[in-house]
Amino acid sequence: MRQIKRRKRTFEKYEDEDPLSSVANLFDVAMIFSIGFLIFALTHFGLAEMLTQEKVTIVKYTMDENMEEKVEIIIKEGEKIEIHNTTKEVVTTSGTKLGTIYETSSGGWVLVDEKPKD
Numbered sequence: 001m002r003q004i005k006r007r008k009r010t011f012e013k014y015e016d017e018d019p020l021s022s023v024a025n026l027f028d029v030a031m032i033f034s035i036g037f038l039i040f041a042l043t044h045f046g047l048a049e050m051l052t053q054e055k056v057t058i059v060k061y062t063m064d065e066n067m068e069e070k071v072e073i074i075i076k077e078g079e080k081i082e083i084h085n086t087t088k089e090v091v092t093t094s095g096t097k098l099g100t101i102y103e104t105s106s107g108g109w110v111l112v113d114e115k116p117k118d
Contacts, residue, residue, distance in 0.1 A: 053078055 042048055049056045058074040071086040099113040 050076060 039051070042050060047058075055078075056074075056076045058076075060072040060074060062070050062072065064070045068088075073084040073086070075082045075084070097114055099111050102110045102112065104110060
């Protein structure tokens with residue numbers, strides 16, 4: 001009958017390992033968790049389009065400290081994000097009337113020129 005040799009397990013081969021490697025692994029786990037939370041928050045609030053390369057326009061209504069309505073327009077085109085703040089300032093200018101805009105039943109707009117083209 002053969003004898004089975006049992007090896008004694010030792011942890012000597014692990015002594016040379018860096019003791020901070022487990023901390024690096026915890027950092028990786030924390031980063032993955034935070035990215036997952038970010039994706040969840042964006043999808044929960046209906047902003048998943050911010051993760052894509054599509055053109056997105058968001059109109060945000062808030063109240064300022066004087067309890068006046070403030071409107072922010074956020075435009076994302078590719079990687080570029082622009083934020084436009086509206087004011088109650090009235091701007092007057094002069095110009096020429098180019099035509100009349102009609103809204104169709106399907107929601108589209110049609111511009112009818114006032115001046116006939118030569």
